[in-house]
Amino acid sequence: MSTSYLVLTWALLGVLAGALALAARLKPAAWTRRGWLWLLALGLGASLLGGLLGFWLLGRLFSTAASLWTAVLVLCLPRLAGTLRARGASRQ
Amino acid sequence: MDNIEGNVTADTPPATPPTRPVVIAQTPARRGRGRQAGMWLARGALALCFLASFYLSVFPSGRATVRAFSILPGLLAAAQPAWEAPVTEPIIHTQRTLTSPTGTVYLDIYTPSTSVPPVPGAREGILLIPGVGDQRKDAQLINFSRTLAGSGLVVMDLTTQTLIDNRLGVSDKEAVVQAFEVLQHWPGVGTNRVGLLGFSAGGPLMCFAAADTRIRDQVAFVTLFGGYFDAMTLLQTIGRRALTENGQTQPWHPVPYPLQVLADTIAPLLPGNDGQTLASAFAPNGSESLDAAKIAQLAPSSAAAYHLLAGDEPTQVNANLAALSPEVRALLLSLSPSRVVDQIRAPIYLLHDRSDQFVPVSESLEFAADLARLHHSYDFAEFGIFQHVEVRANSGFSQLVGDGQSLLRLASEVMQAGS
Numbered sequence: 001m002s003t004s005y006l007v008l009t010w011a012l013l014g015v016l017a018g019a020l021a022l023a024a025r026l027k028p029a030a031w032t033r034r035g036w037l038w039l040l041a042l043g044l045g046a047s048l049l050g051g052l053l054g055f056w057l058l059g060r061l062f063s064t065a066a067s068l069w070t071a072v073l074v075l076c077l078p079r080l081a082g083t084l085r086a087r088g089a090s091r092q
Numbered sequence: 093m094d095n096i097e098g099n100v101t102a103d104t105p106p107a108t109p110p111t112r113p114v115v116i117a118q119t120p121a122r123r124g125r126g127r128q129a130g131m132w133l134a135r136g137a138l139a140l141c142f143l144a145s146f147y148l149s150v151f152p153s154g155r156a157t158v159r160a161f162s163i164l165p166g167l168l169a170a171a172q173p174a175w176e177a178p179v180t181e182p183i184i185h186t187q188r189t190l191t192s193p194t195g196t197v198y199l200d201i202y203t204p205s206t207s208v209p210p211v212p213g214a215r216e217g218i219l220l221i222p223g224v225g226d227q228r229k230d231a232q233l234i235n236f237s238r239t240l241a242g243s244g245l246v247v248m249d250l251t252t253q254t255l256i257d258n259r260l261g262v263s264d265k266e267a268v269v270q271a272f273e274v275l276q277h278w279p280g281v282g283t284n285r286v287g288l289l290g291f292s293a294g295g296p297l298m299c300f301a302a303a304d305t306r307i308r309d310q311v312a313f314v315t316l317f318g319g320y321f322d323a324m325t326l327l328q329t330i331g332r333r334a335l336t337e338n339g340q341t342q343p344w345h346p347v348p349y350p351l352q353v354l355a356d357t358i359a360p361l362l363p364g365n366d367g368q369t370l371a372s373a374f375a376p377n378g379s380e381s382l383d384a385a386k387i388a389q390l391a392p393s394s395a396a397a398y399h400l401l402a403g404d405e406p407t408q409v410n411a412n413l414a415a416l417s418p419e420v421r422a423l424l425l426s427l428s429p430s431r432v433v434d435q436i437r438a439p440i441y442l443l444h445d446r447s448d449q450f451v452p453v454s455e456s457l458e459f460a461a462d463l464a465r466l467h468h469s470y471d472f473a474e475f476g477i478f479q480h481v482e483v484r485a486n487s488g489f490s491q492l493v494g495d496g497q498s499l500l501r502l503a504s505e506v507m508q509a510g511s
Contacts, residue, residue, distance in 0.1 A: 005178040017141065023134035058149055059209035059244050061162060061179055065149035072142040 006060070007051065010067040014047025015040055017068065021075040028082040039075065046074035152212070153504075155511035159243045160503035166239035167499065168492060170232055170483040180242030181206055190270050192252070197267040200228055200249040202241035203278070209244075214282030216312070216510020217246045217275040219268070221294025223481065224353050226256045232482050245510055248275045260293055260357045262426045268301035276310065285509045287313040287438070291481045292450060293353065295319020299429035302436045311438040312509035315502075316429075318444055318481045320451050321459035323424040324413065327354065331400035331409040335452040347449045351401050352376065357427070358397055361419045366394035374401060393417035433462055439469035441502050445481070446474040471505060473498040 018040035021027070027035045050070020054063035148154040162179065166172040172180070181204035190197040208215055218240060222233050228251060237247045250271045254261040268288070276283045288311060290298035295316035301307065302314045320326045329335050330351065335344040355374035359367030369390065372378050381402060387395055396415035399405040405412060416424075425431060440463060444456035453474060463470040477487040477495040487495075 002178040009178070017138070020134050020138050020141075023130060024138055025131050025134075026138075054149060057209060058155075058211050060181055060206065061158060061244055062149040062155060064179065065145040065158070068145040069142050069149065072138050072145075075138070 006055075006063065007048070009064055010047045010051035011044055013064065013068050014044040014071045016043075017047065017071040017075055018043025021072075026075055026079040028078045030082065031078070039078075042078070043071050043075050047071035050074075152508060152511040155212075156504045156507035159245075159507040159511060160500050162243045163239050163503060164496060164500055166235060166242075167503075168477065168483065168496060170485075171235055172239050172242065176242075180239075181244055183238055183241045185238075188274075190267070190274065192267040192270050194261065194263045194266060195253045197271060198228065198251050198256075199271060199274070200237070201278070202237045202247040202249075203280075204241055204244055204246070208280040212282075212511065214285055214510075215244060215246050215280045216507070217248065217278060217281040217286040218289050218506075219272055219275050219286065219298075220247060220249050220289045221255070221268070221291065221297055222249060222251065223290075223292035223294045224255050224258050224260065226251065243507075245507075246275065246278055246281050248278075255294075258353050258356050260296070260353065260427055262297075262300060264297050265300040265304065268297055269304050269307055272301060272307050272311070282510070284310060285312055287311065287315065287506065287509055289315045289506075290317070290319055292318045293320070296427060296429045299432055299436060302438055303432035308435065308437050311436075313441060313506055314436060314438050315441040315443070315506055316456070316459070318448055318451050318456075318478075319429070319442075319459075320455040321433075321462070322428045322430040322455070324421075324428065325458065326451065326455060327400050327424065328409055328413060329452045329454060330354070331403060331412060332406045333403040334406070335454040337454050337457060344452055345449065346452075348374065348376070350450050355397075355401055358420055358423065361417065361423055362394045362397065363391050363417075366390050370394060370398055370401075373398070393420065429459070430462065433459075433468070434466055436468070439471075439505070441505060442470065442472040443499075443502060444472075444474055445478040446476055448480050450480040471502060473502055475499070 021039055021043060022036055027039050031038055047067045047070065051063045051067030053070070054066025058066055148158050162176065165176060184203050184205045186201045186203070188199045188201065190199065204215070220237065222228075222230065227233050228249065233249065237249055240247045248271060250267065252261075252264050252267050254264055272286060272288070275281060275286050288298040288302055290296070296319060298314055298316065299319075302311045329344060330346055333343060333345055334341050336342075352374045355370050359371040361367070362370060369382070369386065373382050381404070382390075382398060387398065390398060393416055396412040397420060399412050400409065400416075440459075442456045442460055444451075444453045446453050456472060456474075460470060460472040475495045475498065476491050477484055
């Protein structure tokens with residue numbers, strides 16, 4: 001039961017991080033069709049994955065912190081990839 | 093959203109009734125600046141979340157801080173709060189006995205039931221002596237041990253027959269060394285991540301073990317909570333019924349229990365029946381005072397010990413200390429951490445209730461002063477939220493916050509070994 005609460009906390013943190021990423025305009029311009037939903041889902045998925053990895057690698061106590069930084073890191077990736085791709089295209 | 097705002101301002105008639113709210117039109121430039129600010133605020137919040145959570149889960153000092161935070165509510169509330177259950181490890185409690193040269197050693201081990209996380213690869217172990225008397229069923233001790241184990245540590249509570257009999261014996265050091273080695277080889281515990289924690293009279297025993305050449309280079313830390321530094325100065329303070337703190341002398345009245353422990357410890361070294369007389373005078377149902385006829389029957393050295401414990405000759409304390417038999421003086425010296433402090437290698441953390449009536453706070457102050465003189469790594473904190481070594485029930489909020497900070501600092505330092 002307590003593990004379910006933990007997973008729920010990771011999920012909540014992931015969605016919150018996704019919402020913050022939306023506010024921070026980290027949604028790539030190419031994601032036009034329900035892009036906001038994809039960003040929230042990305043936050044949720046990354047957070048759950050990070051939490052699971054944190055649980056296994058660092059222990060139960062640190063899994064929530066691990067889920068949060070993983071979510072933030074993954075949420076920045078699409079925007080970063082878009083920026084790099086745009087730079088590459090402009091050089092060519 | 094933009095359109096709606098625009099329409100509202102555009103539709104507002106020039107002659108607006110004074111009661112109607114006036115909507116101020118935002119220029120596109122101002123709206124743009126607001127959005128930019130919001131974006132940067134969100135980016136800042138994300139960066140902060142990333143840095144904080146990365147530090148708290150990856151860096152050893154961050155993990156130690158998380159552990160300290162996780163144990164704090166359990167320590168201050170004297171019971172682990174239910175909301176912490178999802179983040180704390182499930183615990184297994186086992187009991188074991190060891191046979192040491194001084195008799196049976198009783199161990200209560202609290203260990204997380206989950207496997208050891210690959211990072212950092214080994215758990216921290218804490219060997220704990222809860223003091224004299226049989227504390228194994230004490231609710232606060234069980235809560236304390238479970239709280240520490242819940243944060244991922246292996247906690248081993250130790251007691252011996254001598255301690256259960258309310259006596260102090262320097263030979264119990266052997267039991268501590270033995271238990272330390274058992275804990276070092278406990279599944280999942282790192283051999284260089286084991287520390288010693290002594291409550292009250294358990295503190296000196298931890299010091300003797302930490303100075304032992306067999307383990308002194310492997311002890312991660314020594315923490316003393318409400319312990320004494322020198323048995324002679326302790327007896328001096330008891331005899332005077334006054335303690336000296338920062339050069340100022342103030343009245344100090346001990347509760348009967350430490351007097352009983354000291355009487356029971358000294359008693360076997362007194363001549364004839366003096367030991368029995370002294371022990372029964374300070375026993376829980378004893379009178380704590382002997383009449384003049386009974387005192388006259390005691391040997392001079394026994395009478396001196398009695399007067400020191402009874403505190404009925406506060407002006408004769410030095411004379412009474414000098415009148416103690418050489419055996420008693422040797423025993424008091426052997427029971428003093430002051431004689432081994434320069435042989436301890438591990439950092440020492442001292443905690444003391446500033447109005448402790450079991451062991452005066454002046455003992456820890458003296459200990460800290462000696463550590464400073466020796467340039468030994470140490471930290472010291474005085475608290476008002478404890479009553480000797482137990483959580484006081486009626487602490488105020490401001491005191492909880494103030495002492496909580498000191499407790500957090502010391503807990504973080506102690507948790508570094510396993511993080």
